[in-house]
Amino acid sequence: MDRQDTVSIWAPASRMWPAVSAGLCATLVGIGLARFAYTPLLPAVVGAHWFGASAAAYIGAANLAGYLAGALVAHPMLKFSSAASLIRMMMLLASAAFIACAFPVSFAWFFTWRLASGFAGGVLMVLAAPTVLSHVAPSRRGLAGGIIFTGVGVGIAASGTLVPLLLDRGLKQAWMGLGVLALVLTVVAWRGWPTAPPPTLPIRTRAPRRALPLWILYIEYGLNAVGLVPHMLFLVDFVARGLGQGVQAGAHYWVLFGAGAIVGPLLTGQLADRIGPRSALLIAYALQAFAVGLPALYLGTVSLAFSSLVMGAFTPGIVILVLGRVHELVPHDHGSQKVAWSVATTSFAVMQALAAFGLSFVFQNSGGSYRLLFLIAVCALALAFMIESGVGTFTSARRAESRDGPTRG
Numbered sequence: 161m162d163r164q165d166t167v168s169i170w171a172p173a174s175r176m177w178p179a180v181s182a183g184l185c186a187t188l189v190g191i192g193l194a195r196f197a198y199t200p201l202l203p204a205v206v207g208a209h210w211f212g213a214s215a216a217a218y219i220g221a222a223n224l225a226g227y228l229a230g231a232l233v234a235h236p237m238l239k240f241s242s243a244a245s246l247i248r249m250m251m252l253l254a255s256a257a258f259i260a261c262a263f264p265v266s267f268a269w270f271f272t273w274r275l276a277s278g279f280a281g282g283v284l285m286v287l288a289a290p291t292v293l294s295h296v297a298p299s300r301r302g303l304a305g306g307i308i309f310t311g312v313g314v315g316i317a318a319s320g321t322l323v324p325l326l327l328d329r330g331l332k333q334a335w336m337g338l339g340v341l342a343l344v345l346t347v348v349a350w351r352g353w354p355t356a357p358p359p360t361l362p363i364r365t366r367a368p369r370r371a372l373p374l375w376i377l378y379i380e381y382g383l384n385a386v387g388l389v390p391h392m393l394f395l396v397d398f399v400a401r402g403l404g405q406g407v408q409a410g411a412h413y414w415v416l417f418g419a420g421a422i423v424g425p426l427l428t429g430q431l432a433d434r435i436g437p438r439s440a441l442l443i444a445y446a447l448q449a450f451a452v453g454l455p456a457l458y459l460g461t462v463s464l465a466f467s468s469l470v471m472g473a474f475t476p477g478i479v480i481l482v483l484g485r486v487h488e489l490v491p492h493d494h495g496s497q498k499v500a501w502s503v504a505t506t507s508f509a510v511m512q513a514l515a516a517f518g519l520s521f522v523f524q525n526s527g528g529s530y531r532l533l534f535l536i537a538v539c540a541l542a543l544a545f546m547i548e549s550g551v552g553t554f555t556s557a558r559r560a561e562s563r564d565g566p567t568r569g
Contacts (some may be wrong), residue, residue, distance in 0.1 A: 181350030183292040183308035185345040190284030192315015194254045194277040200323040208331045210264040222271050223278035228509040230282020235502040241293040244353035251282040258339030262332045286502045295354045305480040306429025312476035313421030321417050373489050381482050381504050382511035387542035389515040390533045391471040402530045411466045420472025428477035437484035445545035448474050449538050456534040477488040
């Protein structure tokens with residue numbers, strides 16, 4: 161089958177773009193809003209005396225715990241329902257969680273609904289993009305994936321703009337407004353999900369085993385999660401208190417972080433389409449290791465702004481590259497692709513949660529050393545780069561040898 165024949169079996173643009181738009185709505189609701197909108201809401205929750213500071217922090221952690229649970233069970237849930245139906249249910253659940261949180265009935269009530277919103281986000285992260293991309297031609301997957309995960313960046317940007325406007329009307333109204341927005345996006349995406357089975361490609365009878373490269377990818381993706389945590393959790397606090405520049409200045413860098421998150425998926429998707437997911441991953445690890453280390457040195461506002469933009473870009477952007485690498489390593493089996501992506505998402509979720517608690521512990525027991533947090537992130541990302549450039553190159557060479565061996569002589 162030549163390239164033209166291969167491309168012709170995929171969904172035409174008239175059916176592809178509604179599905180891609182639905183995917184964007186899913187990441188915007190499940191990750192962009194359900195996770196990141198709580199950051200600017202947290203001070204208001206405490207200020208309104210809904211919950212104390214420590215209780216509010218535990219409520220924030222509930223979302224990460226739910227995300228991990230959702231990532232773990234997303235694929236098994238496909239035994240009982242189609243991907244499109246599950247995605248719709250999870251978007252409705254995330255919308256309902258916002259509305260439920262407008263009523264602070266009790267700590268258990270609030271905790272449960274934040275847990276539910278995280279669960280919905282985990283399932284959506286595992287299912288939404290693969291469901292769409294399995295119907296997209298390989299040559300367009302980078303662009304399509306970039307558009308889908310732009311929803312994460314839009315959510316981050318909205319957390320710094322939309323939420324303060326909603327809070328002007330009241331905390332309860334802010335939660336309700338986010339719920340209505342999530343519900344509208346759910347309705348917009350409702351009919352966009354592919355319902356037909358993905359195209360079937362001929363399976364190569366001599367396809368090499370790829371378990372080791374996949375496990376390498378899972379490890380690297382987990383390490384990348386560690387590298388992202390300092391900016392995700394401590395950037396604003398570092399600027400406001402660590403540098404003594406105040407909360408307003410910290411908010412400016414958070415906006416830059418969000419701006420990077422909007423364009424990041426598109427740029428990394430285009431990069432993957434041009435040079436391949438593996439080469440793009442190597443560039444991503446190296447660039448992040450450099451950018452995340454800049455706050456530890458603090459060479460001025462320009463370097464910190466650059467760091468915020470780059471790390472914001474890769475917060476959703478790295479997802480595109482890893483998902484593309486999964487499709488590259490398992491090119492002909494859509495079921496195995498979904499399983500591999502589920503494992504990768506779980507690896508990221510586990511390491512993100514461990515890093516969040518671990519770096520908080522380090523921060524508390526190091527006298528509030530922000531520099532140490534960023535240096536730990538540098539080490540994690542540098543290790544990911546070394547693993548991929550070393551072991552990854554070795555396994556790629558072995559696969560090439562296995563593939564070309566029978567034809568020699």
